[in-house]
Amino acid sequence: MERAAEIELARQLLEGKPEAFDRFVEHFRGKIFNYSRIMCGHREDAEEVAQETLLKVFENFDQLREPERVRAWVFRIAKNACLIKRRKSIFAPQQELSLDELMPAKDSSGDAMRIEIADWSAIPEDEALRSELRQVLEDAMANMPEIYRSVMLLRDVEELSTEEAAQILDLTPDAVKTRLHRARLLARKMLDSYLRANRQAMEKS
């Protein structure tokens, strides 16, 4: 569903038109379920988070003053529901990863400027490959430190703005940018390894 259609549903519900109710529930239930499944890692938890979030959303529906902000508002509530549900990992790093760790490795030919990058040129055309890569991307998100995962889901998957993500996560916009960059680099690295392994397998066969 387009963002505009989602805003329209929120507007109708605010105007007291219950016809929009089921479509609104179905749409956001799917979104929250996906977000919390990747955040919490459990399907059962994600179903509960979706229900708890939607209940809060409807109980407080009058607090949504501007329908344009509905996605950010719902995700703020979902994030809090997730926090309560989540099993906190003792391995969560407190410090940002250093960028040096995320730079691509230089190759062994001795030329300082040559770096190892897979061939990404086939991605836009090849729908089968794109679909495989979406699964790799999901695994990458599920396995990256939570501070990066949460930002990437809101900014790049839900396409919320830097400011909206900052408000939802109680971070400064600069912290959102820093974390988003690292999240993307981590995801890129996983995708790149996958593409390289894929290429090698194809060359062997």
Place this chain on the structure above:
Amino acid sequence: MASHQHDENCKKMFALLSEYLDLELPAGTCKEMETHIAGCGPCAAFTESLRKTIELCRSYRPQELPDPIARDARQKLLEAYQKVLAGRRS
């Protein structure tokens, strides 16, 4: 020495790539990045791969859907919404 300087430029640009792709950089910095990328093959390839990573995120669709909502769960949500509407009238 020139190569070392070049390496430093690559590092600097590496740190700003996301902001560059999100069009969040000041015009001057953006221009510097463009110039560097145009003249540096590895940075160009890397930038392209990061751009495609972001594009893949945006075209990402949930790999799993929730089970259909249970009747009583839906009823609970509807009641909460109706209560808000009733509260406005009173």
